[in-house]
Amino acid sequence: MSNSSDKTLEDEKVQQQQLESDDKISNTNQRTEPSQEWETMARAWVSAFPDAKAVVSAGEVETWIGTNLDSLPADLRHMPRSEIVDRLLSIQHYMRPTPSSDQNEQNVEADQQHxxxxxxxxxxxxxxxxxxxxxxxxxxxxxxxxxxxxxxxxxxxxxxxxxxxxxxxxxxxxxxxxxxxxxxxxxxxxxxxxxxxxxxxxxxxxxxxxxxADPMSNIPKDSDLYRTKQKEAKRRFEILVELEKRLAPHFAKPRIGNR
Structure with a gap:
């Protein structure tokens, strides 16, 4: 008799655990199904942009959220707007992760040119x-x-x-x-x-x-300063040439006689 009672209690405990498990699954489905619907809707919205629109801006995301706020699940509606924007941006980054290899090649070529x-x-x-x-x-x-x-x-x-x-x-x-x-x-x-x-x-x-060594190399050639410096340099050269002519006779090299 005791064994029968123990078995009955054990069966009831198993049934209770099963019911609790079913309730958890049901509640989880109720929470995730709207989120999945929202994610599907968001993916469709991102896909609606032409291929040339590689990135959807945060401003466009906020506009879309404002238009479809009533369609969002309750748990999302109570989130901060910035967090919802981040979620949707993550969806589009997942769908369009990186530029194509052709674009990367263009970047490499451009870097070589510049x-x-x-x-x-x-x-x-x-x-x-x-x-x-x-x-x-x-x-x-x-x-x-x-x-x-x-x-x-x-x-x-x-x-x-x-x-x-x-x-x-x-x-x-x-x-x-x-x-x-x-x-x-x-x-x-x-x-x-x-x-x-x-x-x-x-x-x-x-x-x-x-x-x-050339101090005039840093002066623009079309400036007045350059022309003035050039005239001064020419005058100094003429003075040196004249001085050399006058002093040359006094420093004439003696001729070396033939041995």
Missing amino acids: PARFQRTDQWLPVYSWLESLDNGELVKSKDISEWLDANPEVKQELSSRHSRYHLTHYVKKCHLKILKRKEKKGLIRLSRATAMEVHKEFGEKHHATLS
Whole structure:
């Protein structure tokens, strides 16, 4: 009799555990099914963008959430908006993880064409072209950078949205230093003393231009100072020639007689 009672109690305990397990599964399904429906809906929304739209912005995600807020599961509606945005962004990153290999090859080719580049984005290409066109040995000045950006408002707007004015100027100068260093090594330009010191400071290398013996090499040839210095040098040369003529008879070399 005792054995029968124990068996009955054990059977009831097993049935109770089974019922509790079924309830947990049911509750889990109730929580996950709406989330799965929402995820399916979100995936369909991301897929609706054309292939050219590689990345959906956070602003577009927030707009979509606001439009479909009533369709979201209750557990998602009570989440912070930023967390919902992160979830949907993670879905699109999963669906479109990385650029294609063709794009990577294009980036490599572009880097080879512009070895001094520090940014890969196409927005920097006009800046590189401008810096490459500068054929003097002077580091571009902040004023020149500001004037060039003002003359190219579209480039200015694009770059200013990503960088502060200070960092933008710093990046441009750093890139120009790399270009000047490459041109100087190829013998295409001669760096000014100040620029050579900047290159040495940036890259820790010695440049012959810092020991230049010609003081006029750093003066623009079309300046009044250059013309004045040139006249002074010519006058000093004429004086030396005249002095040599007058002193030459007094220092004539004696003839060596035939032995």
